[in-house]
Amino acid sequence: DAKTTQPPSMDCAEGRAANLPCNHSTISGNEYVYWYRQIHSQGPQYIIHGLKNNETNEMASLIITEDRKSSTLILPHATLRDTAVYYCIVREVRRNTDKLIFGTGTRLQVFP
Protein backbone atom coordinates (compact mmCIF):
# COMPACT_ATOMS: atom_id res chain seq x y z
CA ASP A 1 0.00 0.00 0.00
CA ALA A 2 1.04 3.57 -0.65
CA LYS A 3 2.45 5.28 2.43
CA THR A 4 1.51 8.79 1.36
CA THR A 5 -1.58 11.01 1.37
CA GLN A 6 -2.14 13.68 -1.26
CA PRO A 7 -5.08 15.90 -2.17
CA PRO A 8 -6.89 14.47 -5.20
CA SER A 9 -6.78 17.67 -7.23
CA MET A 10 -5.43 21.22 -7.33
CA ASP A 11 -5.61 24.20 -9.65
CA CYS A 12 -2.90 26.72 -10.40
CA ALA A 13 -2.74 29.79 -12.61
CA GLU A 14 -0.12 29.78 -15.33
CA GLY A 15 3.04 31.58 -14.22
CA ARG A 16 2.30 31.15 -10.53
CA ALA A 17 4.00 28.71 -8.19
CA ALA A 18 2.29 25.37 -7.73
CA ASN A 19 2.73 23.91 -4.24
CA LEU A 20 1.77 20.27 -4.00
CA PRO A 21 1.60 18.84 -0.47
CA CYS A 22 2.19 15.27 0.65
CA ASN A 23 1.81 13.62 4.03
CA HIS A 24 4.01 10.66 4.94
CA SER A 25 3.66 10.46 8.70
CA THR A 26 4.94 6.85 8.95
CA ILE A 27 8.14 7.44 7.02
CA SER A 28 11.18 5.69 8.44
CA GLY A 29 14.73 6.97 8.69
CA ASN A 30 16.03 5.19 5.62
CA GLU A 31 13.17 6.06 3.32
CA TYR A 32 13.37 8.71 0.64
CA VAL A 33 10.59 10.92 -0.70
CA TYR A 34 10.21 10.71 -4.47
CA TRP A 35 8.04 12.69 -6.83
CA TYR A 36 6.93 11.54 -10.24
CA ARG A 37 4.38 13.00 -12.61
CA GLN A 38 2.30 11.54 -15.39
CA ILE A 39 1.14 13.68 -18.25
CA HIS A 40 -1.94 12.32 -19.97
CA SER A 41 -1.32 9.07 -21.89
CA GLN A 42 2.42 9.07 -21.16
CA GLY A 43 4.56 7.04 -18.82
CA PRO A 44 5.40 8.55 -15.43
CA GLN A 45 8.36 10.89 -15.33
CA TYR A 46 10.79 11.33 -12.45
CA ILE A 47 10.91 14.83 -10.99
CA ILE A 48 12.98 14.90 -7.82
CA HIS A 49 13.76 13.04 -4.62
CA GLY A 50 15.15 13.79 -1.18
CA LEU A 51 15.93 12.27 2.19
CA LYS A 52 15.80 15.12 4.70
CA ASN A 53 17.38 18.17 3.13
CA ASN A 54 15.55 20.43 0.73
CA GLU A 55 16.38 19.72 -2.89
CA THR A 56 16.18 21.72 -6.09
CA ASN A 57 16.72 20.84 -9.71
CA GLU A 58 15.78 22.30 -13.07
CA MET A 59 12.21 21.05 -12.77
CA ALA A 60 11.18 21.69 -9.18
CA SER A 61 12.04 22.15 -5.53
CA LEU A 62 11.31 19.70 -2.75
CA ILE A 63 10.77 20.96 0.78
CA ILE A 64 10.78 18.30 3.52
CA THR A 65 9.71 19.23 7.03
CA GLU A 66 12.18 18.76 9.84
CA ASP A 67 10.26 15.80 11.28
CA ARG A 68 10.06 14.38 7.73
CA LYS A 69 6.35 13.65 8.10
CA SER A 70 5.35 15.83 5.19
CA SER A 71 6.80 17.48 2.14
CA THR A 72 5.89 19.96 -0.59
CA LEU A 73 6.78 19.87 -4.24
CA ILE A 74 7.11 23.34 -5.71
CA LEU A 75 6.88 24.15 -9.39
CA PRO A 76 8.09 27.77 -9.29
CA HIS A 77 6.44 29.02 -12.50
CA ALA A 78 3.75 26.61 -13.62
CA THR A 79 3.01 26.29 -17.32
CA LEU A 80 0.15 24.62 -19.14
CA ARG A 81 2.49 21.72 -19.88
CA ASP A 82 2.75 21.04 -16.15
CA THR A 83 -0.86 19.85 -16.11
CA ALA A 84 -0.48 16.25 -14.95
CA VAL A 85 -1.00 13.81 -12.10
CA TYR A 86 1.75 14.18 -9.50
CA TYR A 87 2.69 11.21 -7.35
CA CYS A 88 4.48 11.44 -4.02
CA ILE A 89 6.17 8.14 -3.14
CA VAL A 90 8.06 7.00 -0.08
CA ARG A 91 10.68 4.47 -0.95
CA GLU A 92 13.47 2.60 0.72
CA VAL A 93 16.40 2.27 -1.61
CA ARG A 94 18.21 -0.98 -1.10
CA ARG A 95 19.70 -3.31 -3.61
CA ASN A 96 17.10 -5.82 -4.83
CA THR A 97 14.20 -3.87 -3.33
CA ASP A 98 13.97 -1.03 -5.81
CA LYS A 99 10.18 -0.75 -5.74
CA LEU A 100 7.92 2.23 -6.34
CA ILE A 101 4.41 2.01 -4.91
CA PHE A 102 2.17 4.58 -6.60
CA GLY A 103 -0.83 6.04 -4.79
CA THR A 104 -3.63 8.00 -6.38
CA GLY A 105 -1.65 11.23 -6.73
CA THR A 106 -2.74 14.84 -7.15
CA ARG A 107 -4.24 15.95 -10.44
CA LEU A 108 -2.80 19.42 -11.08
CA GLN A 109 -4.66 21.58 -13.56
CA VAL A 110 -2.79 24.68 -14.73
CA PHE A 111 -5.12 27.23 -16.29
CA PRO A 112 -4.32 30.28 -18.46
Place this chain on the structure above:
Amino acid sequence: DAGVIQSPRHEVTEMGQEVTLRCKPISGHDYLFWYRQTMMRGLELLIYFNNNVPIDDSGMPEDRFSAKMPNASFSTLKIQPSEPRDSAVYFCASSSFMTYEQYFGPGTRLTVT
Protein backbone atom coordinates in the same frame (compact mmCIF):
# COMPACT_ATOMS: atom_id res chain seq x y z
CA ASP B 1 19.66 6.97 -25.90
CA ALA B 2 16.21 6.16 -27.25
CA GLY B 3 14.80 5.54 -23.81
CA VAL B 4 12.71 2.54 -22.86
CA ILE B 5 11.10 1.02 -25.92
CA GLN B 6 7.83 -0.87 -25.81
CA SER B 7 5.97 -2.71 -28.51
CA PRO B 8 3.34 -2.82 -29.70
CA ARG B 9 1.95 0.59 -28.71
CA HIS B 10 -1.60 -0.62 -29.18
CA GLU B 11 -2.97 -4.14 -29.14
CA VAL B 12 -6.54 -5.22 -29.70
CA THR B 13 -7.32 -8.88 -29.28
CA GLU B 14 -10.19 -11.19 -28.59
CA MET B 15 -10.79 -12.94 -25.32
CA GLY B 16 -8.91 -16.19 -25.08
CA GLN B 17 -6.04 -15.15 -27.31
CA GLU B 18 -2.43 -15.01 -26.22
CA VAL B 19 -0.91 -11.54 -25.90
CA THR B 20 2.81 -10.76 -25.73
CA LEU B 21 4.09 -7.34 -24.77
CA ARG B 22 7.72 -6.44 -25.34
CA CYS B 23 10.17 -4.12 -23.67
CA LYS B 24 13.72 -2.99 -24.36
CA PRO B 25 15.24 -1.24 -21.34
CA ILE B 26 17.79 1.52 -21.43
CA SER B 27 21.25 0.13 -22.06
CA GLY B 28 23.21 -0.33 -18.85
CA HIS B 29 20.19 -0.43 -16.56
CA ASP B 30 20.06 -3.45 -14.31
CA TYR B 31 16.45 -3.17 -13.09
CA LEU B 32 13.36 -3.72 -15.22
CA PHE B 33 9.77 -3.23 -14.08
CA TRP B 34 6.36 -4.06 -15.49
CA TYR B 35 3.38 -1.96 -14.39
CA ARG B 36 -0.29 -1.99 -15.25
CA GLN B 37 -2.55 1.07 -15.15
CA THR B 38 -6.34 1.10 -15.08
CA MET B 39 -8.85 3.73 -14.02
CA MET B 40 -10.10 1.54 -11.20
CA ARG B 41 -6.80 0.39 -9.72
CA GLY B 42 -4.36 3.08 -10.77
CA LEU B 43 -0.73 2.23 -11.44
CA GLU B 44 0.26 -1.20 -10.10
CA LEU B 45 3.64 -2.90 -10.06
CA LEU B 46 3.33 -6.39 -11.52
CA ILE B 47 6.88 -7.72 -11.41
CA TYR B 48 10.45 -6.53 -11.46
CA PHE B 49 13.81 -7.98 -12.40
CA ASN B 50 17.31 -7.27 -11.24
CA ASN B 51 20.13 -8.44 -13.51
CA ASN B 52 17.58 -10.49 -15.48
CA VAL B 53 16.39 -12.35 -12.38
CA PRO B 54 12.79 -11.91 -11.17
CA ILE B 55 12.92 -10.39 -7.70
CA ASP B 56 9.30 -9.74 -6.82
CA ASP B 57 6.31 -11.06 -8.75
CA SER B 58 3.77 -10.57 -6.00
CA GLY B 59 1.85 -8.12 -8.15
CA MET B 60 1.22 -10.58 -10.96
CA PRO B 61 -2.54 -11.05 -10.85
CA GLU B 62 -2.75 -14.76 -11.65
CA ASP B 63 -1.19 -17.65 -13.49
CA ARG B 64 -2.38 -16.32 -16.81
CA PHE B 65 0.36 -13.70 -16.55
CA SER B 66 4.02 -14.52 -17.02
CA ALA B 67 7.13 -12.40 -17.55
CA LYS B 68 10.59 -13.27 -18.76
CA MET B 69 13.86 -11.48 -19.20
CA PRO B 70 16.14 -13.71 -21.29
CA ASN B 71 18.87 -11.08 -21.49
CA ALA B 72 19.71 -7.58 -20.33
CA SER B 73 18.14 -5.91 -23.35
CA PHE B 74 14.78 -7.62 -23.66
CA SER B 75 11.77 -8.60 -21.60
CA THR B 76 8.31 -9.93 -22.35
CA LEU B 77 5.02 -9.93 -20.50
CA LYS B 78 2.66 -12.61 -21.69
CA ILE B 79 -1.03 -13.08 -20.98
CA GLN B 80 -2.53 -16.45 -21.88
CA PRO B 81 -5.48 -16.64 -22.20
CA SER B 82 -6.43 -12.96 -22.23
CA GLU B 83 -9.67 -11.69 -20.68
CA PRO B 84 -11.55 -8.39 -21.05
CA ARG B 85 -10.53 -7.38 -17.50
CA ASP B 86 -6.90 -7.41 -18.65
CA SER B 87 -7.61 -4.30 -20.72
CA ALA B 88 -5.22 -1.65 -19.45
CA VAL B 89 -2.10 0.31 -20.28
CA TYR B 90 1.02 -1.70 -19.53
CA PHE B 91 4.20 0.21 -18.80
CA CYS B 92 7.74 -1.03 -18.72
CA ALA B 93 10.39 0.90 -16.80
CA SER B 94 14.08 0.49 -16.18
CA SER B 95 16.57 1.88 -13.73
CA SER B 96 20.07 1.65 -12.45
CA PHE B 97 20.74 1.36 -8.77
CA MET B 98 23.19 4.22 -9.07
CA THR B 99 20.68 6.66 -10.57
CA TYR B 100 17.76 6.08 -8.15
CA GLU B 101 15.15 7.01 -10.74
CA GLN B 102 13.02 4.86 -13.00
CA TYR B 103 12.57 5.64 -16.68
CA PHE B 104 9.24 4.65 -18.11
CA GLY B 105 8.39 3.62 -21.63
CA PRO B 106 5.41 5.00 -23.56
CA GLY B 107 3.22 2.06 -22.63
CA THR B 108 1.18 -0.52 -24.51
CA ARG B 109 -2.57 0.04 -24.56
CA LEU B 110 -4.20 -3.39 -24.51
CA THR B 111 -7.84 -3.90 -25.34
CA VAL B 112 -9.35 -7.36 -24.96
CA THR B 113 -12.81 -7.74 -26.47
